[in-house]
Amino acid sequence: MGLKDARLRRVATGGVELCIAELGDAARPTVLLVHGYPDSKEVWSGVAERLADRFHVVLYDVRGHGASSAPQPLRGGFTLEKLTDDFLAVADAVSPDRPVHLVGHDWGSVQGWEFATVRRTEGRIASFTSMSGPSLDHFGHWIKKRMTRPTPRRAAQLLGQGAKSWYVYMLHTPVLPELAWRGPLGKQWPGMLQRLERLPADGYPTASLPSDAAHGAWLYRDNVRIRLRRPRPDAYAHAPVQLITPTGDSFLSERLYDDLEQWAPQLRRRTLDAKHWIPRTRPDQLASWIGEFVDAHEDRAGRAPGAVAPARAAARPDSVAGRHAERFGGRLVLVTGAASGIGRATAFAFAEAGARVVAVDRDAEGAARTAEMARLLGAPEAWGETADVGDEQAMEKLAAKVAAEYGVVDVLVNNAGIGLSGSFFDTTTEDWKKVLDVNLWGVIHGCRTFGRQMAERGQGGHIVNTASAAAWLPSRSLPAYSTSKAAVLMLSECLRAELADKSIGVSAICPGIVNTNITATTRFAGSDAAEERRKQERSSRLYGMRNFPPEKVAEAVLEAVVHNTAVVPVTPEAHATRWMARFTPRALRAVARREPRL
Amino acid sequence: MAGRTSAVGERLSPDLQGFKEVQRLAYECAEVVAARLKPGVTEREAARMQRDWLTERGVRDWFHLPFAWFGDRTAFAGFRIPLQFFPTNRRLEPGMPFILDMAPIHRGFAADIGYSGSLGLNPVQDRLMDDLQEHRALILAGVRERRPLRTVYEDVERLMVRQGYTNRHRAYPFGVIAHKVGRVRERRWSPTVFGFGTQSLKGLASDALHGHREGWSPLWSPYTFSDHPPQPGLWAVEPHLGFRGTGAKFEELLVVTDSRDPQESAFWLDDDLPHVRRWAEGKAA
Known part of the structure; x- marks a missing residue:
């Protein structure tokens, strides 16, 4: 169902006519989407389509934008009070009896905060999802707090946001912004968005952009100075709030929301690795988070006050315990080699952060256990x-199954690997095939199948490949293993370059000596069965004495995804040898010549 | 399971009867104290409750003073030095796992027990406790086969890893999964050093000395000094599972004899303990 099939109607309020579009069954809970600047309701088309089969989705053009008419005169026609009147008129028209679930992006979210914090809308809002638009009142308090006691950190935060707000100052100059928008800027804008914000080229922004942007300048002029100078002291949210923060937003600092818990007690935080226009670039994730939040609070809104929450809700607290829950809550993560060691620990770490996990392994029992x-x-x-x-x-079959049953993977961890030790001439062709099949081809197949799905979806994602410190560490004992891991490292770097403009990050993790069962299954080329068994036991003991836990590697994997790090050495020896490989390679080569004793 | 893994139903020597009684007393204490734990109680208070309860019932000496661990301290998260084992002012919260560990000496008989529980529901710890059952069977089987203790230790560790857990008894001094306990002479004055009773330390030291000469050790560890078949005597066995921020353990006495009959060569002193009952109930349900 697209916006083309939407039911349109017009509502008159306070001297303007607003254009409202409705999708989905009107008996379902109402989700009201409010657009930002310079946008029109069509910015929501991707999200609205995805929500329409479950909810009654309502969009409207803010006064002066799209198909809604502009107030006369413009000055003073865009105050937050008037915008609140508009919201109430729309809410009364589309959902007279039940509160609506409000969703706002950019200026839609700035308005949303106003709606969710003023008294006269109490009872009309069941939940509020805010993206990239702070409350001007909270913003005012944020600035005041940092101005009155400017510690170095606070001053830096103030300057940082001050620099990101350049466009706000520009919009306060008279006439020029209007001229620019109606002239060259209006023509250039779609192309600029595609280049700088990586928006898809699909006919948006609409033809009304120049006049939308020209009228919308009054949103800033009518509200920003007044609210920042004298923020309301009582701007407390009376509805539960879900805050979705894109981490790559060029216009708003993440620090703006540091004190938000004091204004919105029932706050759920989410972060997204994306730029400012997330309704356009990440519709799948937004639809899923909005849907989940609406469901959670529709239950509560629909029940009589004081009723006891069902047991299931009590068992699943709003805040998952993990450190990265904001970032990974509800996302789909696939880990290969997940029946043991680093793979299993990684699957657990993602699970702790609230992600949905697919654990893949040859060992069916182990994968099921994970x-x-x-x-x-x-x-x-x-x-x-x-x-x-x-x-x-097998991998292609798996990818088809995962896509059909669980969805497109958001984070792919190509971790499966096997060990192979022994000198080059002891290593048979069979041995080489085996180790390359798993360690290198495993990563290639993973990236080809799941990575392709990710790229085709075009909504970002992340690939983590487990390489090794052996990738840069020459030795006589691990020629085949090191070769396979060096290939994985370079593959990751190349893939990172290729996938960067699809917003897919690629990281190579290089753990080092970690206490896992890789040593117990390592093939020692050139040793008979008994000798191999002895060496496996011996190396397992050595690794056990080193005792670096796979949980710490898993933590590094999550950090790598959050910060999109290219290469991540984990253990101290991995860091040290990487440093040596760069600056004192001859020392490493000298060490490599020594015959290892096991 | 009774009769197969322990000496229940058979006549125990008076010595073993004494050990069994003090072990029961300690577990009773653990259950009483666990029932009295409420949100806001600190580890120190919980340790004090155990100590007082046992002192009231005639305990004058300790193998070690009672410990209490709450929350992620049950998995020894971030433990680097042994002083971190001692009870802290961490407060118990609803849903938090806890472990009570005490080793009272009563009439010269020592026990060393560990009791895991949680304040309200904790599905993760529940699962850990369920999975400890396999370890109890594995340890007994290994000892009955007279495999070197170090190998049994490694078998247990492998099982833990297969289950997806980490071995947390590695955090104990010398990484022991078990240690020997024995009879202790009753003295009017029984001081403790760093939480350990001097009488018991003396016993352990003398065992260590004998063992050193004869090639065994009273500490069951992953190191070469435990590379010997099970030594007859009483062993306080304490496998400790850790899973992210949650830990669970049991600790009870294993009797090892020099009998040739496998059934007689090793058995759990008592099968009527909270964790064993819990598994039996789980099976019945």
Whole structure:
């Protein structure tokens, strides 16, 4: 269902006529989407389509934008008080009996905060999802707090946001912005958005952009100075708030929301690795988070006051415990080699952050166990899947199944790997094939299948490949293993370059000596069975004595995704050898010549 | 399970009867104190409750003073030095896991027990406790086969890893999964050093000395000094699972004898303990 099929109507309020579009069954909970500047309601088309089969979705053009008429005169016609009148008129028209679930982006969110914090809308808002638009009152208090006691950190925050707000100052100059928008800027704007904000080129912004942007300048002129100078002291939210913060926003600092808990006691935070226009670039994720938040609060809104929450809700607290819950809550993560070691620990770490987890391994029982424990840790859903990453057909089948049943993967962790030790001439062709099949082809197949789905969806994502410190560390004992891992490292770097303009990050994790069962399954080329067994035990003990836990590697994986780091050495020895490989490679080569004793 | 893994139903020597009684007393204490834990109680208060309850019932000496761990301290998160084992002012919150660990000496018999629970529901710890059942069976089987203790230790660790857990008894001094306990002479004055009773430390030291000469150790560790078949005597066995911020353990006495009959060569002193009952109930349900 697209916006073309929407039911349009017009509502007259306070001297203007607003154009309202409705999708979906009007008996369902109403989700009201408010657009920002310079936009019109069509900015929501992707999100609205995805919500329409579950909710009654309502969009409207803010006064002076799109198909709504502009107030006369413009000056004084865009105050937040008047915008609140508009909201109430729309809400009364589309959902007279039940409160609406409000969603705002940019100026839509700035307005939304006003709606959610003034007394006269109490009872009309069931929940509020805010993206990239702070309350001007909260913003005013934020600035005041930093001006009155400017510690170095606070001063830096103030200057940082001050620099990001350049366009606000420009919009306060008279006439020039209007001329620019109606002239060259209006023509250039769509292209600029595609280049700078990586928006898809699909006929948006609409033809009304120049006049929308020219009228919308009065949003700033009528409100910003007044509210920032004298912020309301009582701007407390009377509805639960979900705050979605894009981490790459060029116009708003994440620090703006630091004190938000004091204004919105029932706050749920989400972060998204994206730029400012998330309704356009991340509709899937937004629709899922909005839907989840609406569902959670529709229950509560629909029940009589004082009724006891159902047991299921009590067992699943609003805030998942993990450190990165804001970032990974509800996202789909696939980990290969997840039946043990680093893969399993990574699956658990993502589960703790509230992600949905697909645990893939050759070992079906181990993968199922990982999934089961992941659910226990807080993953809303988790599945164990059996596949050999080195088998192309198996991987393609798995990718098709995952896409059909669980969705497109947001984070892919190509972790599966096996060990192979022994000198070059002891290593048989068979040995080489085996180690390359899993360690290198496994990563290639993973990136080809799941990475392709990610790229085709075009809504960002992240790929983590487990390389190794052996990737830059020459040795006599691990020629085949090091070769496979060096290939993974370079593959990750190349892929990172290629996928950057699709907003897909690629990281290579290089753990070092970590206490996992890789040593117990390592093949020692050139040793007979008994000798191999002895070496496995011996190396397991050595790794056990080093005792670096896989949980710390998992933590590094999450950090790498959050910060989009290219190469992540984890253990101190990995850091040290990476440094040596760069600056004192001859020392490493000298060490490599020594015969290892096991 | 009774009769197969322990000596229940059979006549125990008076010595073993004494050990069994003090172990029951300690577990009773754990259950009483666990029932009295409320939100806001600190680890120190919980340790004090155990100490007072046992002192009222005639305990004058300790193998070690009672410990209490709450929240992620049950998994020894971030423990680097042994002083961190001692009870802190951490307060118990609803849903938090806890572990009570005490080793009272009563009439010269020592016990060392560990009791895991949570304030209200904690599905993760529940799961850990369920999975400890396999470890109890594995340890007994290993000892009955007279495998070197170090190997049994590694088997247990492998099982933990397969289950998805980390081995947290590695955090104990010398990384022990068990240690020997024995009879202690009753003295009027029984001081403790860093929480450990001097009488018991003396016993452990003398065992260590004998063992050193004969090639065994009273500490069951992952190191070479534990690379010997099970030594007859009483072993306080304490496998400790950790899973992210949650830990669970049990600790109870394992009797090892020099009998050739496998059933007789090793058995759990008592099968009527809270964790064993819990598994039996789980199976019945």
